[in-house]
Amino acid sequence: MDIDSDYERPNVETIKCVVVGDNAAGKTRLICARACNATLTQYQLLATHVPTVWAIDQYRVCQEVLERSRDVVDEVSVSLRLWDTFGDHHKDRRFAYGRSDVVVLCFSLANPNSLHHVRTMWFPEIKHFCPRTPIILVGCQLDLRYADLDAVNRARRPLAKPIKPTDILHPEKGHEVAKELGIPYYETSVVAQFGIKDVFDNAIRAALISRRHLQFWKSHLKKVQRPLLQAPFLPPRPPRPIVSRPDPPAVDGVPNSLFCQPLCADVLFLLEGGTTQVFAHKVYLATSCSKFYDIFTLDLGMMGEGRSKFGDEEDCFHEPKTSQSDNAIPARTQCSAGVLRGSRIVSGWGRGFVSVSLENVKDPVTGRSRVMTVVTMDELIQKGPFQAVLEYLYTGSLDESRGDLKQVATIAELLEVFDLRMMVANVLNNESFMNQEITKAFHVRRANRIKECLNKGTFADVVFRLDDGYLPAHKPLLISSCDWMAAMFRGSFMESYTNEVKFNFFADLLLGIPLLCELMEFCCWLCQVFRVRQMLGEKEQCLGLSQGSAAGKGDWSRPGA
Numbered sequence: 137m138d139i140d141s142d143y144e145r146p147n148v149e150t151i152k153c154v155v156v157g158d159n160a161a162g163k164t165r166l167i168c169a170r171a172c173n174a175t176l177t178q179y180q181l182l183a184t185h186v187p188t189v190w191a192i193d194q195y196r197v198c199q200e201v202l203e204r205s206r207d208v209v210d211e212v213s214v215s216l217r218l219w220d221t222f223g224d225h226h227k228d229r230r231f232a233y234g235r236s237d238v239v240v241l242c243f244s245l246a247n248p249n250s251l252h253h254v255r256t257m258w259f260p261e262i263k264h265f266c267p268r269t270p271i272i273l274v275g276c277q278l279d280l281r282y283a284d285l286d287a288v289n290r291a292r293r294p295l296a297k298p299i300k301p302t303d304i305l306h307p308e309k310g311h312e313v314a315k316e317l318g319i320p321y322y323e324t325s326v327v328a329q330f331g332i333k334d335v336f337d338n339a340i341r342a343a344l345i346s347r348r349h350l351q352f353w354k355s356h357l358k359k360v361q362r363p364l365l366q367a368p369f370l371p372p373r374p375p376r377p378i379v380s381r382p383d384p385p386a387v388d389g390v391p392n393s394l395f396c397q398p399l400c401a402d403v404l405f406l407l408e409g410g411t412t413q414v415f416a417h418k419v420y421l422a423t424s425c426s427k428f429y430d431i432f433t434l435d436l437g438m439m440g441e442g443r444s445k446f447g448d449e450e451d452c453f454h455e456p457k458t459s460q461s462d463n464a465i466p467a468r469t470q471c472s473a474g475v476l477r478g479s480r481i482v483s484g485w486g487r488g489f490v491s492v493s494l495e496n497v498k499d500p501v502t503g504r505s506r507v508m509t510v511v512t513m514d515e516l517i518q519k520g521p522f523q524a525v526l527e528y529l530y531t532g533s534l535d536e537s538r539g540d541l542k543q544v545a546t547i548a549e550l551l552e553v554f555d556l557r558m559m560v561a562n563v564l565n566n567e568s569f570m571n572q573e574i575t576k577a578f579h580v581r582r583a584n585r586i587k588e589c590l591n592k593g594t595f596a597d598v599v600f601r602l603d604d605g606y607l608p609a610h611k612p613l614l615i616s617s618c619d620w621m622a623a624m625f626r627g628s629f630m631e632s633y634t635n636e637v638k639f640n641f642f643a644d645l646l647l648g649i650p651l652l653c654e655l656m657e658f659c660c661w662l663c664q665v666f667r668v669r670q671m672l673g674e675k676e677q678c679l680g681l682s683q684g685s686a687a688g689k690g691d692w693s694r695p696g697a
């Protein structure tokens with residue numbers, strides 16, 4: 137078939153579309169993608185740029201090209217003739233512009249200069265040679281916006297100027313220029329095969345509308361629409377991020393490991409006159425020691441209100457810095473920033489405690505400053521035995537080889553942790569075999585109290601935002617019972633320092649609050665069971681407990697089951 141035959145077919149609108157733009161903007165590749173359905177990979181494309189002009193003669197010599205030039209847009213049969221041009225600014229393109237129906241003005245989305253030239257050079261040139269021809273602005277090489285530019289630069293020809301991230305143009309830039317010039321704007325990628333049809337279909341529309349104005353008698357043009365908006369590009373899925381997940385905590389090491397590495401700690405103990413700091417987790421301490429429970433549930437936000445049930449005469453509030461009274465908190469050297477809320481003197485609670493306050497404290501793991509409960513202990517309490525007591529409150533076990541067991545017993549007595557005092561007595565009386573029972577009872581009691589905390593949200597330090605509401609939870613418990621939670625809260629993820637976590641994927645899985653509650657309770661329960669099993673080394677006995685045979689001491693069935 138001859139190129140001229142389309143010109144003779146009735147009701148076939150032949151459209152001359154001239155493609156202009158800077159060198160290497162992507163004109164030829166765009167034309168080839170439309171005219172020859174040429175598809176190349178990014179690396180083939182990058183490696184092969186030679187300044188070219190696609191020859192209009194192709195319509196004459198190549199049947200496929202001629203076939204592909206035919207199209208139907210808005211019920212109008214068209215034959216699209218694409219004219220490639222040189223990008224050199226100084227070259228004469230008047231021949232190409234002559235009798236054009238539409239001009240496609242290209243720039244590269246990876247070259248801000250090429251967009252600048254649209255305004256300063258190409259638009260004026262088009263207006264000069266064909267003032268009434270509609271123009272379509274096209275940002276080419278869209279895939280580079282989402283590409284790994286280092287890899288792209290390595291694949292480009294050795295002398296090609298590397299593309300910098302700052303070279304990449306955002307869609308707004310193209311839209312701004314198009315708006316200013318009053319022309320439609322599209323983006324294309326030959327690699328992603330995106331936008332090619334949009335550009336040429338809408339170029340055809342623009343040409344047909346302009347023709348309809350001049351040839352108003354052509355009734356078959358009446359359904360032609362104005363150029364349409366382009367659907368947004370769906371960027372390719374980025375490569376999977378390399379996430380290094382910290383080693384999962386071993387079940388037998390938790391919460392010991394939490395105790396040693398105070399991740400997500402929310403309470404700071406100041407010992408030995410404020411010179412020694414020990415970080416800990418309220419939920420562990422409060423669920424195994426009622427003194428701590430009472431201290432941590434004190435309302436420190438209610439300045440000057442309420443009185444403690446212990447030792448009224450000593451129970452008072454004072455503001456930071458202003459307190460010069462006898463009840464003043466001992467000077468602190470290591471604790472950062474000041475007291476946030478009222479500090480409360482709690483020495484009436486027993487010899488162990490001095491005061492409790494809410495303060496901004498530097499997190500020992502993340503180094504970020506955040507609000508923690510700060511408990512100042514009597515300066516006679518030594519770090520070593522105090523830590524042994526805390527370790528018992530976390531794990532229910534005692535290092536029986538310690539040399540300072542008597543001090544441990546004294547602190548246990550001050551804190552009213554009578555089980556621990558009994559454990560020490562057993563060790564000293566060479567009856568440590570009895571301690572297994574104590575540990576067992578400890579876990580039973582603690583499991584129930586943890587369940588209660590979960591239900592009430594007491595000491596919660598994170599909130600899960602789900603589709604059907606909010607669910608308070610405890611990072612230390614989650615970290616110690618679920619590798620996945622541990623990775624989220626102990627790693628470098630944002631969640632490790634925020635107080636709210638949005639669970640999109642749970643929502644996707646249609647998991648709402650009830651199911652997440654179940655999941656968390658189950659995690660915590662599992663953790664307790666494993667610990668007892670591991671400690672006693674008596675698998676069968678543990679299974680027996682889970683069927684309620686623990687002499688009615690505690691609820692070993694799965695919470696909420």
Ligand SMILES: Nc1nc2c(ncn2[C@@H]2O[C@H](COP(=O)(O)OP(=O)(O)OP(=O)(O)O)[C@@H](O)[C@H]2O)c(=O)[nH]1
Nearest residue numbers: 160161162163164165181185187188223277325326
């Ligand atoms: N990644 C990517 N590269 C493209 C795309 N289109 C063109 N290129 C590359 O950009 C360079 C220029 O493409 P051409 O189509 O030859 O550019 P041109 O505007 O015709 O250039 P001149 O012929 O010099 O005027 C080549 O290396 C192409 O491989 C695209 O969509 N994506």
